[in-house]
Amino acid sequence: MQIQFLGAADCVTGSKHLVQCNGTRVLLDCGMFQGWKTLRQRNWAPLSVPSHEIDAVILSHAHLDHSGWLPALVRQGFRGPIWCSPATRDLAEVILLDAAKLQEEDARRANRGGWSRHTPALPLYTVRDAQRALAQFRPVGTGRAFAPVSGWEARLTPVGHLLGACAVSLSEGQHQVVFSGDLGRADDLLMPAPQAVPTPADLLLVESTYGDRLHPPDDAQQRLGEIIRRTQRRGGSVLIPTFAVGRAQALLLVLQRLRRAGEIAADLPIYLDSPMAQEATAIYHAHRGLLALSAAEERTLCEGVRLVSTPAESLKLSRHRGPAVILSSSGMATGGRVLLHLAALAPNPRNAVVFPGYQVPGSRGGKLVTGAREVKIQGQYVAVKAEVTHLESFSSHADANGILDWLRTLPQAPRQVMVVHGDPAAADCLRTRIEDELGWPARVPQPGEVLPLKDLPAR
Numbered sequence: 001m002q003i004q005f006l007g008a009a010d011c012v013t014g015s016k017h018l019v020q021c022n023g024t025r026v027l028l029d030c031g032m033f034q035g036w037k038t039l040r041q042r043n044w045a046p047l048s049v050p051s052h053e054i055d056a057v058i059l060s061h062a063h064l065d066h067s068g069w070l071p072a073l074v075r076q077g078f079r080g081p082i083w084c085s086p087a088t089r090d091l092a093e094v095i096l097l098d099a100a101k102l103q104e105e106d107a108r109r110a111n112r113g114g115w116s117r118h119t120p121a122l123p124l125y126t127v128r129d130a131q132r133a134l135a136q137f138r139p140v141g142t143g144r145a146f147a148p149v150s151g152w153e154a155r156l157t158p159v160g161h162l163l164g165a166c167a168v169s170l171s172e173g174q175h176q177v178v179f180s181g182d183l184g185r186a187d188d189l190l191m192p193a194p195q196a197v198p199t200p201a202d203l204l205l206v207e208s209t210y211g212d213r214l215h216p217p218d219d220a221q222q223r224l225g226e227i228i229r230r231t232q233r234r235g236g237s238v239l240i241p242t243f244a245v246g247r248a249q250a251l252l253l254v255l256q257r258l259r260r261a262g263e264i265a266a267d268l269p270i271y272l273d274s275p276m277a278q279e280a281t282a283i284y285h286a287h288r289g290l291l292a293l294s295a296a297e298e299r300t301l302c303e304g305v306r307l308v309s310t311p312a313e314s315l316k317l318s319r320h321r322g323p324a325v326i327l328s329s330s331g332m333a334t335g336g337r338v339l340l341h342l343a344a345l346a347p348n349p350r351n352a353v354v355f356p357g358y359q360v361p362g363s364r365g366g367k368l369v370t371g372a373r374e375v376k377i378q379g380q381y382v383a384v385k386a387e388v389t390h391l392e393s394f395s396s397h398a399d400a401n402g403i404l405d406w407l408r409t410l411p412q413a414p415r416q417v418m419v420v421h422g423d424p425a426a427a428d429c430l431r432t433r434i435e436d437e438l439g440w441p442a443r444v445p446q447p448g449e450v451l452p453l454k455d456l457p458a459r
């Protein structure tokens with residue numbers, strides 16, 4: 001058996017790990033690269049093996065950086081099953097169709113505006129490709145063994161982070177690989193703490209998004225309340241770019257709690273301008289048994305929230321002036337309706353823009369939270385005079401201590417740990433802690449590196 005690191009090897013996006021044994025190939029995750037242009041360009045490069053030679057995909061969870069390249073894989077000829085948990089399948093439908101729509105819209109806009117260097121600008125994939133990918137999904141219950149391909153065994157273990165998110169155990173004969181996917185935190189707003197993986201691993205792949213950081217002890221709910229109150233006092237609006245899936249539901253929960261506690265005005269209008277977030281909230285409702293939330297709180301997530309549906313309503317809202325809270329996606333302001341609101345609100349110092357959670361370096365969100373005073377939106381430069389705040393503690397990722405706590409629950413020390421899904425500093429910091437504190441051999445893979453399991457250190 002061997003594994004090749006095709007993505008998320010030196011960065012936090014493009015998660016893709018190809019496991020091969022005796023001519024059979026299983027891909028763990030099939031994520032899109034996001035952030036810097038040099039990373040995004042990797043989405044256009046061919047895989048190391050032709051897509052039709054991959055036999056199956058196992059998806060850890062539905063986030064775009066783990067699932068978003070699936071329609072491209074299918075476009076290029078992949079016809080095998082895509083295994084994942086039932087909730088991941090439901091969320092992936094919303095995420096992949098939206099991503100495909102954005103790809104198509106961006107290509108159309110670039111052609112109209114003439115700012116693409118390619119003529120005509122082509123989408124990476126289309127809505128039709130996403131629909132074909134979705135038809136290949138095979139949802140499977142968590143906690144029990146299944147055969148992703150004949151002769152192999154796999155198992156999904158819930159790890160918090162996002163509705164449906166799981167670690168993946170994969171074995172063929174004597175060889176055992178465990179992939180953490182993205183690990184949630186023990187004190188997540190919506191999801192229960194990560195569960196222990198019951199299977200041992202020769203090779204363990206662990207994410208390291210927060211591998212060099214600890215979540216600040218500050219209270220995100222309290223800080224958000226303060227920002228909303230002071231923005232309202234100066235007559236401005238608070239724009240919160242949010243992922244439609246997961247983050248939007250956590251923000252709704254926090255806003256409802258602030259409202260109930262009287263910490264924000266009961267009559268302050270809250271807008272949810274994201275049809276995708278509304279769809280995702282319905283999926284959270286359908287899978288509410290998986291949440292760490294009382295039925296009463298789950299039911300009231302959208303109570304009193306003004307749901308913005310059509311593009312015309314969204315345009316009208318972007319002309320709104322005066323106190324309001326606007327939740328809109330995408331979460332790193334890389335596209336979607338939030339751009340309209342960002343262009344309208346950013347130039348006025350009365351307003352506030354709050355980025356909750358991790359912002360990929362190079363994304364608009366990443367640039368703004370590191371102090372950019374102007375951003376380019378659809379070919380135009382927009383001055384940023386609004387108050388910009390980064391509420392990092394809104395993260396749905398385990399911090400470095402959380403990752404180590406989860407590693408300690410493994411039934412046996414792995415022969416080798418490969419630290420993936422982290423910026424170089426974060427990955428290396430986690431690598432050092434794993435070696436020093438757990439005494440396990442740990443390494444950060446090179447992008448494209450092939451690692452035969454026979455080369456692993458003996459146990």
Ligand code: ZN
Nearest residue numbers: 061063162182
């Ligand atoms: Zn994730």
